[in-house]
Amino acid sequence: MINKFDLIIVGGGMVGATLACALADTQLQIAVIEPNIPAAFSLDQAHALRVSALNIASENIFKNIGVWQGIISRRSCVYRRLKTWELDAQRGATLFDSTEQGVDHLGHIVENNVIQQALLEKMSQANNIKLFVQKTRSIDVQPGATLVELEDNQQLIGKLIVGADGGNSLVRDAAGIGIHSWDYAQSALVISVTMSTAQQDITWQQFTPTGPLAFLPLSGNSASLVWYNNPAAIKRLMALNEVAFLEELQASFPDALDQVTAVISKGAFPLKRQHAQQYIKEGVALIGDAAHMIHPLAGQGVNIGLLDAAQLAQCLLAASGEQMSSADEYAHSTRADISSLAVLNEYERLRRRHNLLVMQLMDSFYKVFTNNNGPLKVLRNIGLGIAGHLTPAKKKVMALAMGLEGPLPELAKR
Ligand SMILES: Cc1cc2nc3c(=O)[nH]c(=O)nc-3n(C[C@H](O)[C@H](O)[C@H](O)COP(=O)(O)OP(=O)(O)OC[C@H]3O[C@@H](n4cnc5c(N)ncnc54)[C@H](O)[C@@H]3O)c2cc1C
Numbered sequence: 001m002i003n004k005f006d007l008i009i010v011g012g013g014m015v016g017a018t019l020a021c022a023l024a025d026t027q028l029q030i031a032v033i034e035p036n037i038p039a040a041f042s043l044d045q046a047h048a049l050r051v052s053a054l055n056i057a058s059e060n061i062f063k064n065i066g067v068w069q070g071i072i073s074r075r076s077c078v079y080r081r082l083k084t085w086e087l088d089a090q091r092g093a094t095l096f097d098s099t100e101q102g103v104d105h106l107g108h109i110v111e112n113n114v115i116q117q118a119l120l121e122k123m124s125q126a127n128n129i130k131l132f133v134q135k136t137r138s139i140d141v142q143p144g145a146t147l148v149e150l151e152d153n154q155q156l157i158g159k160l161i162v163g164a165d166g167g168n169s170l171v172r173d174a175a176g177i178g179i180h181s182w183d184y185a186q187s188a189l190v191i192s193v194t195m196s197t198a199q200q201d202i203t204w205q206q207f208t209p210t211g212p213l214a215f216l217p218l219s220g221n222s223a224s225l226v227w228y229n230n231p232a233a234i235k236r237l238m239a240l241n242e243v244a245f246l247e248e249l250q251a252s253f254p255d256a257l258d259q260v261t262a263v264i265s266k267g268a269f270p271l272k273r274q275h276a277q278q279y280i281k282e283g284v285a286l287i288g289d290a291a292h293m294i295h296p297l298a299g300q301g302v303n304i305g306l307l308d309a310a311q312l313a314q315c316l317l318a319a320s321g322e323q324m325s326s327a328d329e330y331a332h333s334t335r336a337d338i339s340s341l342a343v344l345n346e347y348e349r350l351r352r353r354h355n356l357l358v359m360q361l362m363d364s365f366y367k368v369f370t371n372n373n374g375p376l377k378v379l380r381n382i383g384l385g386i387a388g389h390l391t392p393a394k395k396k397v398m399a400l401a402m403g404l405e406g407p408l409p410e411l412a413k414r
Contacts, residue, residue, distance in 0.1 A: 001155075003130075005031045006338060007316070008148055008158030010136055010171050012037075014052070014112060015288030015305040016164025017119035021065040022313035022411060024126035026322050028338070031156050032123065033148070035135045038113035041074050047222045049192050049265045050112040053079075053203065053299035057403025057412040058306045059108065062118075064411045070118030076110045077219045083204040083256075096398050106402060109203070109216045109224065112302075132156075136165075139174035143283035144339045160339040162285050162312070167274060169290035175281050181274040184295055184366060186211050187234040189227040191249070191266040196259040197221060205297070206254045212297055213253050222264075225253065228297070234268050271295055275359065279352055280344040285312055292355050295362045298401055304355050307403070310411035312347045319343040354406045361397065 007023070009016045012034025020032050054062075062068040085093035098106050123129050134150040139161065146161040163171025172179070200217040211228030218224055227237065227249075240248065246263060274293040279286050288305030319336040336343050399405040403412060 002147075003031065003154065003156045005029045005130075005156060005158045006320075007031070007160050007162060008033065008146065008156055009162045009164055010139070010148070011163070011165035011169075011288075011290070012116070012120065012123075012131065013164065013166065013288070014115050014119070014302050015309050016162070017116060017123060018061065018065065018306050019162060019164060019287060019309040019313055020129050021067060021119055021122045021126070022061075022310060023316065024065070024122065024129060026128060026317065026320070028128060028316065028320060028322075030129045031132060031148075031158065032129060033132045033134060033136055033150065033156075035133060037120065037133055038117050041114060041117055043075065046264050047075075047192050047218050047224070048111040048113050049190055049224075049267050051109050051216060051218065051224045052112055052115065052302045053107050053109050053216060054115075055107045055300075055303045055401065055403040056103065057408060058303050060403075060414055061306050061310050061411045062115075065122070067118045067122045070121055071110055071115055072108070074114045074118065075219050076108045076114070077199060077217050078105045078108050079201050079203045079217060080105045081202040082106055083202060085204075085206055087206060087208040094394070096394075100395075101398060101402065101404070103402075105201075106203075109218060111218075136170055139170060141171075141175045141281075141284055143281075144337070146283055159337070160283055160285065160316075162287060163290040164287050164309075166289045167272075167293050169286065171284065172276060172286055172290055175284040177281065177284075177286065178277045179274050180277065181272060184271040184273060185230055186228050186271050186295075186366075187231045188269045188271055188296060189229070189234045189237055189266060190269065191225040191227065192218075192264040193223050193225060193260045194262045194264065195221045195223050196261055204256055206256070214297070215253075215257060216299075221261075225249070225257070225260075226296070227252070228271075231270060238266070238268050269296075273359065273363065275356075279308075279348040280341070282341050282344075283339040285344055285347060287312055291351075292359060294359045295366050297365055298362055300358050300362060300401065303403055304358050307354065307406075307409060307412055308347075308351050310409040311351050313411065314409045315343055315347045350407050350409075357406070358400065361400070 006028040007030045009032045012032045080098040082096040137149045140147040148156045163169045205212045205214040214226040216224040276291045287308035319338050321335045
């Protein structure tokens with residue numbers, strides 16, 4: 001028997017599950033395929049290695065789809081200040097403070113599996129979403145009737161297939177959508193630690209010629225550190241024994257890092273920039289890392305992926321005659337085929353432009369800060385502003401990073 005759906009979402013990670021939740025309890029019949037379900041959460045478990053800095057737009061999306069409470073009731077850490085400085089800073093540091101933006105906080109650091117769990121919980125309560133905990137064996141893309149075969153031989157047919165299956169997207173390949181891609185000459189070593197100090201409300205980053213060193217606070221006296229360097233240097237660090245690693249960590253990170261009492265876990269991530277040549281085809285849409293991967297130095301990857309999910313949901317609801325109440329621009333929409341280019345074009349038009357802007361900004365940070373020549377040093381001082389002065393450029397970059405600016409879908413607004 002073939003199961004029929006309006007929408008098949010391949011990948012129930014943070015972005016795919018957000019799309020499903022944004023369409024919960026509508027007329028659309030939705031299948032979500034996700035083989036990796038996180039284990040049940042318990043407050044006394046150690047912090048997971050993978051965490052995300054969620055901005056205000058992401059918080060709004062999660063509030064509007066009813067999962068924010070599920071996230072913060074598990075575990076999260078609010079941050080109100082963000083500080084950046086250079087290794088040989090003669091001009092001092094740049095501090096972004098939530099009060100400068102007229103908001104209570106800049107964002108929250110949350111473990112990825114906590115976000116995914118809160119979303120899966122919400123999905124399980126919806127009457128129109130079916131979760132398949134399976135690997136995908138094959139995808140035959142046919143506009144309006146794509147056939148998906150799962151590892152356990154089940155077959156699904158969907159009018160629209162959404163690739164939310166990450167950087168190595170099977171959906172993208174099955175749809176024949178190419179990518180523009182290059183490797184950054186950098187890897188990120190993510191380190192989950194416990195500290196001698198209690199919970200902090202600041203996230204900071206020191207720029208060095210070999211790459212940034214970053215601190216992200218977690219709840220209690222835990223923290224997540226990110227050590228960027230060339231892949232060979234990261235490989236060497238990964239191979240050190242516990243004592244040698246801790247010594248080198250403490251010696252390499254700036255004094256702003258209080259004493260690290262233990263390394264809980266660590267993992268290395270090669271970094272690449274990747275952008276799908278198209279986000280859509282008739283009957284296909286890509287969201288999140290399946291559409292774009294960017295340098296994580298300013299923590300924007302999942303934030304822009306969540307905007308994709310919110311925007312696509314808005315376009316699909318408008319097309320199926322279930323427009324969101326506050327989306328005036330769709331107030332007079334009539335029913336349309338959700339797999340049609342007429343519907344999907346709007347999603348690509350709005351999201352591609354914004355994602356490209358964020359990607360270019362991350363690339364310029366990467367190029368300007370991973371470089372020690374004179375003119376670029378001058379440029380970065382101008383770009384970030386001199387200690388404490390909130391230049392218009394700095395304010396604009398901050399508003400973009402916080403998700404307060406750009407073509408925001410309705411769900412990302414307060
Ligand atoms: C070191 C590092 C730090 C980062 N920090 C931040 C940060 O602070 N803030 C931020 O915004 N972003 C950050 N990012 C980026 C962020 O992690 C990604 O953008 C985000 O995980 C993308 O989510 P996604 O759901 O699109 O893809 P993924 O997280 O890759 O999820 C894809 C899902 O699809 C599933 N899947 C894969 N293949 C299949 C298949 N064939 N069938 C079914 N399911 C499949 C997988 O199991 C997975 O659950 C960071 C990235 C790195 C590397």
